[in-house]
Amino acid sequence: MSLSPAIRTAIAQAAAHHGGPKAAMLEALKLVQEAEGWVSDAHLKEAAEALGVTTAEIDSLATFYSQIFRSPVGDTVILLCDGLSCFLCGGDAVRDAVMSRLGIGFGETTPDGKFTLINICCVGGCDLAPVALVGPERKLVGPLTADDLDALIGGAR
Amino acid sequence: MSDKPLTGRATADRQPHSLAAWRRLGGGAGLALALKRHSPEAIIALIEAAGLRGRGGAGFPTANKWRFMRAGAEKAGPGACYLCVNGDETEPGSFKDRLLMEALPQQLIEGATIAAYAMGATEVIILVRDEYRAAAAALSRAIVEAEQTGLLGRDILGSGFDLTMRVHASAGRYIVGEETALIAALEGERPVPRHRPPYPAVSGLWGRPTTVNNVETLSAVPSIVEHGAEWYQGLSHTNEGGTKLYGVSGCVARPQLIEAPMGTTARELFDLCGGIRQGRALFAFQPGGGATAFLETAELDVPLDFAHTKRAGSSLGTGALIVLDDHACPVAAIGRHMRFYARESCGLCTPCRDGLPWVAKLLDTIEAGKGTRGDIDLLHQHVALSGPSGRSYCDLNTGALTPLRSGLERFGDIFAAHLQGSCPVGRA
Numbered sequence: 041m042s043l044s045p046a047i048r049t050a051i052a053q054a055a056a057h058h059g060g061p062k063a064a065m066l067e068a069l070k071l072v073q074e075a076e077g078w079v080s081d082a083h084l085k086e087a088a089e090a091l092g093v094t095t096a097e098i099d100s101l102a103t104f105y106s107q108i109f110r111s112p113v114g115d116t117v118i119l120l121c122d123g124l125s126c127f128l129c130g131g132d133a134v135r136d137a138v139m140s141r142l143g144i145g146f147g148e149t150t151p152d153g154k155f156t157l158i159n160i161c162c163v164g165g166c167d168l169a170p171v172a173l174v175g176p177e178r179k180l181v182g183p184l185t186a187d188d189l190d191a192l193i194g195g196a197r
Numbered sequence: 198m199s200d201k202p203l204t205g206r207a208t209a210d211r212q213p214h215s216l217a218a219w220r221r222l223g224g225g226a227g228l229a230l231a232l233k234r235h236s237p238e239a240i241i242a243l244i245e246a247a248g249l250r251g252r253g254g255a256g257f258p259t260a261n262k263w264r265f266m267r268a269g270a271e272k273a274g275p276g277a278c279y280l281c282v283n284g285d286e287t288e289p290g291s292f293k294d295r296l297l298m299e300a301l302p303q304q305l306i307e308g309a310t311i312a313a314y315a316m317g318a319t320e321v322i323i324l325v326r327d328e329y330r331a332a333a334a335a336l337s338r339a340i341v342e343a344e345q346t347g348l349l350g351r352d353i354l355g356s357g358f359d360l361t362m363r364v365h366a367s368a369g370r371y372i373v374g375e376e377t378a379l380i381a382a383l384e385g386e387r388p389v390p391r392h393r394p395p396y397p398a399v400s401g402l403w404g405r406p407t408t409v410n411n412v413e414t415l416s417a418v419p420s421i422v423e424h425g426a427e428w429y430q431g432l433s434h435t436n437e438g439g440t441k442l443y444g445v446s447g448c449v450a451r452p453q454l455i456e457a458p459m460g461t462t463a464r465e466l467f468d469l470c471g472g473i474r475q476g477r478a479l480f481a482f483q484p485g486g487g488a489t490a491f492l493e494t495a496e497l498d499v500p501l502d503f504a505h506t507k508r509a510g511s512s513l514g515t516g517a518l519i520v521l522d523d524h525a526c527p528v529a530a531i532g533r534h535m536r537f538y539a540r541e542s543c544g545l546c547t548p549c550r551d552g553l554p555w556v557a558k559l560l561d562t563i564e565a566g567k568g569t570r571g572d573i574d575l576l577h578q579h580v581a582l583s584g585p586s587g588r589s590y591c592d593l594n595t596g597a598l599t600p601l602r603s604g605l606e607r608f609g610d611i612f613a614a615h616l617q618g619s620c621p622v623g624r625a
Contacts, residue, residue, distance in 0.1 A: 057363065059403075062385035066368055100387045104543075105368035107327045119328075123289040124487060124519055124533045125446035161371055161537050162487075163328045164292040166446035166517070167453050178330045 043086045047071050051090045061091040065098045069108050074176075078109040106160070114149045114156040118189075119173040123162035129183065131170035135159075137186030141193055155193065200432060202420035203413065203442055204456045207300040213335040216342040219303040227419030228348070231311045232356035235422070237267070240315040244418070246426035248438030253283055253374075253411030254485065254514045256503035262408055265398035266316040269406035272399070279407040280318035281383065282309055282415060284325040284332065285367055285374035289487030289537055290517035293442040294412040296454055298325065298332035301416065302339035306362065308415035310349065311422055313360050316408055321362040324379055326369065333366045340364065371541035375591050376409045378543070389543045390591035413442055434460030437502040441516050447482075448522035450474045460500035463492070463518060477522040480622065481607070485514020487534045488596030490603035491527070511603070526620050527608045531600050532560035538597030546589035552579055553597055560601075566618040573612055576605060 054067040068087045088098045149156040165171035171182030199205030245260035286294040325333040343349040382388035401407020430438045446452040450471030481491040490511040499509045506513040539553035583598040
């Protein structure tokens with residue numbers, strides 16, 4: 041499915057706001073991802089065309105930034121921090137529990153398409169360690185116990 | 198007059214104020230004074246007298262940086278000049294800028310406006326990491342409010358000074374916080390570091406004079422202008438001015454952010470955090486984030502400013518103290534850092550792209566009790582070959598290997614014990 045006219049308009053506005061089409065490439069990727077959940081090859085190409093840049097130029101960003109997803113993700117993305125502060129506060133136990141509950145590892149999506157689990161670098165919530173960012177708002181949750189995360193997953197299911 | 202110029206006006210729930218509420222709390226006074234009473238040069242002199250040093254980690258004197266920019270702008274001639282605010286706080290253990298951006302966006306905007314006026318910038322871009330969505334939203338709202346009330350835009354407060362400001366939300370990569378990579382990111386290039394020289398003050402964003410300042414540095418500026426250099430210097434315990442936003446995390450009872458006089462000791466900070474958790478003892482701590490060398494009990498009373506921390510063999514960095522207790526294995530801890538830095542390397546330079554994953558793998562092997570003497574020798578080699586300059590474009594590799602260098606020096610016996618299949622301190 042093609043990008044909606046609304047997204048195309050937003051991409052054009054981003055180019056004006058960020059000082060040109062090249063500088064707006066990341067914003068265009070984020071707009072696509074917000075609407076579609078991830079950035080497919082077809083949408084990447086359309087975004088490039090909308091900005092007048094090459095597919096290679098925009099893909100060089102899409103493959104660099106860790107929060108641009110180039111393959112499908114689940115309805116809820118759980119970004120679990122694996123920084124040292126979280127580790128020192130029991131992060132491994134939370135990681136093991138969530139992996140066991142979901143039956144997936146980092147970078148994987150549950151077969152029902154509901155959850156994707158990704159490890160992420162320190163998310164600036166070290167006072168609440170261990171922490172995760174959950175859902176489209178990247179809501180910071182912590183300090184997490186295995187039970188908390190279980191409840192979170194259970195609630196969403 | 199608050200003794201906490203950075204966080205004194207933050208609410209407990211970190212909700213940002215409206216502009217009207219911010220003004221009721223006395224906000225905006227620094228900007229009004231700056232534009233009505235001071236010349237740009239006078240503000241730079243004030244910042245110099247206050248002893249403000251960059252809070253992004255390097256501790257470079259802020260006034261010098263601003264002077265380079267003025268000189269660069271003069272040489273470059275007419276056209277845009279940029280102040281980029283570095284809000285891409287991704288160093289392990291660092292969580293100070295999140296609070297400043299989320300809860301006190303007007304303070305940062307005011308500081309950036311004064312800084313832009315002082316150094317001759319015409320445009321401010323605040324780069325915020327993607328994971329800080331509440332911060333980006335708070336800043337965007339506050340910018341619109343400032344524009345609507347004449348605090349940004351044309352002829353700010355009738356001074357004749359024009360300034361635009363906008364937020365650029367990043368999309369997750371540690372390297373974007375590096376000065377030249379940040380500039381590349383804003384241009385829409387793949388955000389990898391660039392060679393210096395030319396320095397950004399000469400040729401930065403779009404080839405124009407540019408300064409990159411940290412969020413905490415700029416957030417300190419309004420109160421310095423309002424209350425003066427002497428007052429700011431007086432807040433500090435040492436001759437490095439002001440307060441510092443220390444972030445204590447890891448094995449303390451109550452991990453937290455603490456704004457305290459510059460030069461506060463780790464002992465004082467740990468006491469404020471309820472001490473080492475579960476009645477355990479301190480094993481070691483990193484005073485300034487993941488890329489700083491370990492300190493131990495003997496260094497608990499070192500005043501944590503740039504000079505004293507350096508003299509003690511480490512660095513203040515971002516003031517992010519990560520605390521290990523006597524049950525936290527340093528091999529595992531360093532391994533965690535190494536996995537982070539290996540993953541976050543931009544891949545531009547070989548020592549980083551190939552070296553760090555190798556180091557991370559060696560540490561995993563040693564942690565699992567399957568390492569050999571040869572593995573430890575290899576770690577020493579990696580450390581020895583990570584030169585501070587000339588071998589890579591930026592400091593990521595050198596910084597990444599700093600905790601390993603320090604760990605091998607201080608905890609060599611623990612590394613050796615792992616070769617025998619045992620860990621004398623146990624897992625965290």
